[in-house]
Amino acid sequence: MQSPFDDTYFMKRALQEAEAAFEKGEIPIGAVIVIDNRIIARGHNLTETLTDVTAHAEMQAITAAANFLGGKYLQNCTLYVTLEPCQMCAGALYWSQISNIVYGARDTERGCINLETKLHPKTNIKGGVLADEASDLLKRFFIEKRNLN
Numbered sequence: 001m002q003s004p005f006d007d008t009y010f011m012k013r014a015l016q017e018a019e020a021a022f023e024k025g026e027i028p029i030g031a032v033i034v035i036d037n038r039i040i041a042r043g044h045n046l047t048e049t050l051t052d053v054t055a056h057a058e059m060q061a062i063t064a065a066a067n068f069l070g071g072k073y074l075q076n077c078t079l080y081v082t083l084e085p086c087q088m089c090a091g092a093l094y095w096s097q098i099s100n101i102v103y104g105a106r107d108t109e110r111g112c113i114n115l116e117t118k119l120h121p122k123t124n125i126k127g128g129v130l131a132d133e134a135s136d137l138l139k140r141f142f143i144e145k146r147n148l149n
C-alpha cells in the first residue's frame with residue numbers, strides 16, 4: 001500500500017496555508033514543516049497584517065517548528081513551501097540546518113536559486129511540487145488586486 005504521506009500530500013497542506021493568506025489579503029504563500037510524516041508547524045505570509053517585511057510564510061514556520069521542537073536546529077525536518085524561498089528565507093533556512101526543502105512554483109525574480117543563495121550542505125532541495133496550483137493562486141491574487149485598484 002502506498003503511503004498517503006508524500007510530497008503532494010504535504011504541499012496541499014502548504015497550499016491551504018497560502019489560501020488562508022489570500023483570504024486575509026496577503027500575497028498567498030504558505031508553508032508547513034514536517035517531521036516523521038507529522039506537521040509540526042504551519043505558516044503563511046503575514047507581511048501586511050504584521051506590517052513586517054520579514055513575516056514570510058517560511059519565517060513563521062521556522063520559528064513555530066523551533067518552538068515545537070525546543071531546539072533551534074530543524075534536522076530531520078522538511079519544509080514544504082508553495083513558492084521558491086527568497087534570499088532572506090534561504091538564509092534563515094541555512095541557519096536552521098533543515099534537512100529538506102520542497103517548494104512549489106519557481107520565483108525567477110527573487111528566488112534563491114537564480115540568486116545562488118547558499119543553502120546548508122546538509123540541506124536537500126526539490127522543486128516543482130504542485131507548482132501550477134501555487135502559481136495559479138498567486139496569479140488569481142494579483143488579478144483580483146488589480147481589479148480592486
Ligand SMILES: [Zn+2]
Pocket residue numbers: 056058085086087088089090
Ligand atoms: Zn522569503
